[in-house]
Amino acid sequence: MIVFDLHCAPSGDRFEAWFRSNADFDQQCAQGLVQCPVCGSSEVAKAPMAPHVPARGNRSASAGQGAAQLATLQAEMLSGSRWVSEHFAETARAMHLGETEEAAIHGEATLEEARSLVEDGVPIALLPLPIVPPSQVN
Helix, strand or coil: CEEEEEEECCCCCEEEEEECCHHHHHHHHHCCCCCCCCCCCCCEEECCCCCCCCCHHHCCCCHHHHHHHHHHHHHHHHCCCEECHHHHHHHHHHHHCCCCCCCCEECCCCHHHHHHHHHCCCCCCCCCCCCCCHHHCC
16 A cells, blocks of 8 residues: 545645555546545645654664664665656656656655656655765765
């Protein structure tokens, strides 16, 4: 299961919804089955999502281990991915439109660029931890 933050165009409300997959979400939206719980509108789109980061005071002795495990998992996820720096939005859009071959990429995008990609149906995901650009790695 995957949770999406959703945005209602008419009311501006944000809410969460769970789906089996990205394709399941797309199918349900196309059928008008995804509706705003406040106003009932089916003019709903994915909203940019950010990972939940607990407050500093909530750390426990095992929190450091969890962060290290998350960093290791993220590094594994990116092992087959190409760094495209600040060209992420343009590269992701070109792949989505079939203008360039699809590949796993990661890079930087502004909040506005990320919103535009999500609104246009380009599948993107925020990474749970910051990425150090390859040129800055010791």
